[in-house]
Amino acid sequence: MKNFEWLPETVRQLPRGAFLMVKGNPMTIGWGQFGVLWGRPTATVYVRHSRHTHSLLEDADTFTISVPAEGTMKAALAFCGTRSGRDFDKMKELGESLVPARFGAQDGFKGCARHIECRILHRSELDEHGIEDAALVDRYYANGDPHTAYVGEILGVWSEDE
Numbered sequence: 431m432k433n434f435e436w437l438p439e440t441v442r443q444l445p446r447g448a449f450l451m452v453k454g455n456p457m458t459i460g461w462g463q464f465g466v467l468w469g470r471p472t473a474t475v476y477v478r479h480s481r482h483t484h485s486l487l488e489d490a491d492t493f494t495i496s497v498p499a500e501g502t503m504k505a506a507l508a509f510c511g512t513r514s515g516r517d518f519d520k521m522k523e524l525g526e527s528l529v530p531a532r533f534g535a536q537d538g539f540k541g542c543a544r545h546i547e548c549r550i551l552h553r554s555e556l557d558e559h560g561i562e563d564a565a566l567v568d569r570y571y572a573n574g575d576p577h578t579a580y581v582g583e584i585l586g587v588w589s590e591d592e
Protein backbone atom coordinates (compact mmCIF):
# COMPACT_ATOMS: atom_id res chain seq x y z
CA MET A 431 0.00 0.00 0.00
CA LYS A 432 3.12 2.14 0.34
CA ASN A 433 1.95 4.79 2.80
CA PHE A 434 -1.05 6.03 0.87
CA GLU A 435 1.18 7.23 -2.00
CA TRP A 436 -1.73 6.43 -4.35
CA LEU A 437 -4.05 8.80 -2.49
CA PRO A 438 -3.64 12.20 -4.26
CA GLU A 439 -4.24 10.76 -7.72
CA THR A 440 -7.20 8.72 -6.46
CA VAL A 441 -8.88 11.70 -4.80
CA ARG A 442 -8.33 13.86 -7.89
CA GLN A 443 -10.08 11.29 -10.07
CA LEU A 444 -12.88 10.42 -7.63
CA PRO A 445 -15.24 13.35 -8.43
CA ARG A 446 -14.97 12.36 -12.10
CA GLY A 447 -15.82 8.79 -11.15
CA ALA A 448 -14.48 5.44 -10.04
CA PHE A 449 -16.09 2.00 -10.23
CA LEU A 450 -17.46 0.39 -7.08
CA MET A 451 -17.23 -3.31 -7.85
CA VAL A 452 -19.53 -5.82 -6.15
CA LYS A 453 -20.19 -9.28 -7.62
CA GLY A 454 -19.09 -8.22 -11.09
CA ASN A 455 -21.41 -5.19 -11.23
CA PRO A 456 -19.63 -1.84 -11.68
CA MET A 457 -21.36 1.21 -10.19
CA THR A 458 -19.91 4.67 -10.71
CA ILE A 459 -19.17 6.51 -7.47
CA GLY A 460 -18.06 10.09 -6.95
CA TRP A 461 -17.90 10.22 -3.18
CA GLY A 462 -15.56 8.47 -0.77
CA GLN A 463 -13.00 8.90 1.97
CA PHE A 464 -9.67 7.27 2.64
CA GLY A 465 -7.88 7.36 5.97
CA VAL A 466 -7.43 5.56 9.26
CA LEU A 467 -10.14 4.18 11.56
CA TRP A 468 -9.67 1.83 14.50
CA GLY A 469 -5.99 1.94 13.69
CA ARG A 470 -6.53 0.44 10.24
CA PRO A 471 -6.35 1.90 6.72
CA THR A 472 -9.91 2.36 5.53
CA ALA A 473 -12.00 3.46 2.57
CA THR A 474 -15.61 4.60 2.98
CA VAL A 475 -18.16 4.60 0.15
CA TYR A 476 -21.79 5.77 0.07
CA VAL A 477 -24.52 3.86 -1.75
CA ARG A 478 -28.17 4.92 -1.98
CA HIS A 479 -30.76 2.34 -1.01
CA SER A 480 -32.28 2.43 -4.51
CA ARG A 481 -29.12 1.14 -6.23
CA HIS A 482 -28.79 -2.47 -7.33
CA THR A 483 -25.33 -2.31 -5.75
CA HIS A 484 -27.05 -1.73 -2.39
CA SER A 485 -28.87 -5.07 -2.70
CA LEU A 486 -25.64 -6.78 -3.75
CA LEU A 487 -23.85 -5.37 -0.70
CA GLU A 488 -26.51 -6.76 1.62
CA ASP A 489 -25.00 -10.12 1.14
CA ALA A 490 -21.35 -9.26 0.47
CA ASP A 491 -18.56 -8.71 2.97
CA THR A 492 -16.13 -7.00 0.61
CA PHE A 493 -15.98 -4.36 -2.14
CA THR A 494 -13.32 -3.17 -4.56
CA ILE A 495 -12.86 0.38 -5.86
CA SER A 496 -11.36 0.41 -9.37
CA VAL A 497 -9.98 3.84 -10.19
CA PRO A 498 -9.41 4.92 -13.81
CA ALA A 499 -6.30 6.88 -14.76
CA GLU A 500 -7.09 10.56 -14.46
CA GLY A 501 -9.56 11.76 -17.08
CA THR A 502 -9.94 8.36 -18.80
CA MET A 503 -12.80 5.84 -19.26
CA LYS A 504 -15.42 8.59 -19.46
CA ALA A 505 -17.93 6.62 -21.52
CA ALA A 506 -17.78 3.60 -19.20
CA LEU A 507 -18.15 5.85 -16.14
CA ALA A 508 -21.20 7.52 -17.68
CA PHE A 509 -22.76 4.16 -18.57
CA CYS A 510 -22.15 2.61 -15.15
CA GLY A 511 -23.44 5.79 -13.49
CA THR A 512 -26.78 5.82 -15.30
CA ARG A 513 -27.64 2.17 -15.98
CA SER A 514 -28.54 -0.38 -13.37
CA GLY A 515 -27.17 -3.86 -12.96
CA ARG A 516 -30.80 -4.87 -12.43
CA ASP A 517 -31.40 -4.34 -16.16
CA PHE A 518 -27.98 -4.92 -17.73
CA ASP A 519 -24.87 -7.00 -17.36
CA LYS A 520 -22.89 -3.78 -17.61
CA MET A 521 -19.50 -5.40 -18.21
CA LYS A 522 -20.96 -7.44 -21.07
CA GLU A 523 -22.76 -4.43 -22.60
CA LEU A 524 -19.51 -2.48 -22.50
CA GLY A 525 -17.43 -5.37 -23.83
CA GLU A 526 -15.16 -5.01 -20.79
CA SER A 527 -13.78 -7.65 -18.47
CA LEU A 528 -12.95 -8.25 -14.85
CA VAL A 529 -9.49 -8.65 -13.40
CA PRO A 530 -9.22 -11.17 -10.53
CA ALA A 531 -8.92 -9.88 -6.99
CA ARG A 532 -5.49 -10.27 -5.42
CA PHE A 533 -6.48 -9.81 -1.76
CA GLY A 534 -9.70 -11.82 -1.57
CA ALA A 535 -12.16 -8.95 -2.09
CA GLN A 536 -14.13 -8.33 -5.32
CA ASP A 537 -12.75 -8.63 -8.87
CA GLY A 538 -11.78 -5.27 -10.41
CA PHE A 539 -12.68 -3.45 -13.63
CA LYS A 540 -9.86 -4.38 -16.00
CA GLY A 541 -7.90 -1.47 -17.44
CA CYS A 542 -8.17 0.84 -14.43
CA ALA A 543 -5.04 2.44 -13.03
CA ARG A 544 -5.56 1.05 -9.56
CA HIS A 545 -7.70 -1.38 -7.57
CA ILE A 546 -8.44 -0.83 -3.89
CA GLU A 547 -9.69 -4.02 -2.21
CA CYS A 548 -11.70 -3.67 1.00
CA ARG A 549 -13.34 -5.81 3.64
CA ILE A 550 -16.46 -4.24 5.17
CA LEU A 551 -15.98 -3.30 8.84
CA HIS A 552 -19.04 -1.12 9.41
CA ARG A 553 -22.35 -0.12 7.81
CA SER A 554 -24.36 2.93 8.89
CA GLU A 555 -27.10 5.16 7.52
CA LEU A 556 -26.37 8.61 6.15
CA ASP A 557 -29.75 10.33 6.04
CA GLU A 558 -31.19 13.71 6.95
CA HIS A 559 -30.65 13.15 10.70
CA GLY A 560 -27.60 14.94 12.00
CA ILE A 561 -26.85 16.97 8.87
CA GLU A 562 -26.17 20.52 10.03
CA ASP A 563 -26.63 22.20 6.64
CA ALA A 564 -30.30 22.32 5.58
CA ALA A 565 -29.30 22.94 1.97
CA LEU A 566 -27.67 19.49 1.88
CA VAL A 567 -30.82 17.85 3.24
CA ASP A 568 -32.90 19.61 0.56
CA ARG A 569 -30.46 18.72 -2.15
CA TYR A 570 -29.75 15.10 -1.31
CA TYR A 571 -32.57 13.71 0.88
CA ALA A 572 -35.75 15.61 -0.02
CA ASN A 573 -37.11 12.42 -1.58
CA GLY A 574 -35.72 10.02 1.00
CA ASP A 575 -33.47 7.32 -0.49
CA PRO A 576 -30.66 7.61 2.08
CA HIS A 577 -27.11 6.47 1.54
CA THR A 578 -25.62 3.59 3.45
CA ALA A 579 -22.01 4.31 4.40
CA TYR A 580 -19.74 1.29 4.13
CA VAL A 581 -16.41 1.52 5.92
CA GLY A 582 -13.99 -0.97 4.43
CA GLU A 583 -10.62 -2.01 5.73
CA ILE A 584 -8.17 -1.64 2.85
CA LEU A 585 -6.68 -5.08 2.28
CA GLY A 586 -4.50 -4.09 -0.66
CA VAL A 587 -4.01 -1.49 -3.40
CA TRP A 588 -2.47 -2.59 -6.68
CA SER A 589 -1.95 -1.84 -10.35
CA GLU A 590 -2.29 -4.41 -13.11
CA ASP A 591 1.32 -3.95 -14.24
CA GLU A 592 2.81 -4.63 -10.78
Ligand SMILES: Cc1cc2nc3c(=O)[nH]c(=O)nc-3n(C[C@H](O)[C@H](O)[C@H](O)COP(=O)(O)O)c2cc1C
Nearest residue numbers: 458459460461477478481482483511512513514515
Ligand atom coordinates in the same frame (compact mmCIF):
# COMPACT_ATOMS: atom_id res chain seq x y z
C1 LIG B 1 -20.10 10.69 -11.56
C2 LIG B 1 -21.14 9.87 -10.80
C3 LIG B 1 -20.96 9.62 -9.46
C4 LIG B 1 -21.91 8.87 -8.72
N1 LIG B 1 -21.69 8.63 -7.40
C5 LIG B 1 -22.57 7.88 -6.68
C6 LIG B 1 -22.31 7.58 -5.30
O1 LIG B 1 -21.26 7.93 -4.72
N2 LIG B 1 -23.25 6.85 -4.63
C7 LIG B 1 -24.41 6.39 -5.23
O2 LIG B 1 -25.25 5.74 -4.57
N3 LIG B 1 -24.66 6.65 -6.56
C8 LIG B 1 -23.75 7.36 -7.28
N4 LIG B 1 -23.99 7.60 -8.63
C9 LIG B 1 -25.19 7.02 -9.28
C10 LIG B 1 -25.04 5.53 -9.62
O3 LIG B 1 -23.78 5.27 -10.23
C11 LIG B 1 -26.18 5.10 -10.59
O4 LIG B 1 -27.43 5.28 -9.97
C12 LIG B 1 -26.02 3.66 -11.11
O5 LIG B 1 -26.84 3.52 -12.26
C13 LIG B 1 -26.40 2.60 -10.08
O6 LIG B 1 -26.06 1.34 -10.61
P1 LIG B 1 -26.59 -0.06 -9.99
O7 LIG B 1 -28.10 0.05 -9.95
O8 LIG B 1 -26.08 -1.10 -10.94
O9 LIG B 1 -26.00 -0.18 -8.61
C14 LIG B 1 -23.05 8.36 -9.37
C15 LIG B 1 -23.24 8.59 -10.76
C16 LIG B 1 -22.29 9.34 -11.47
C17 LIG B 1 -22.49 9.56 -12.94
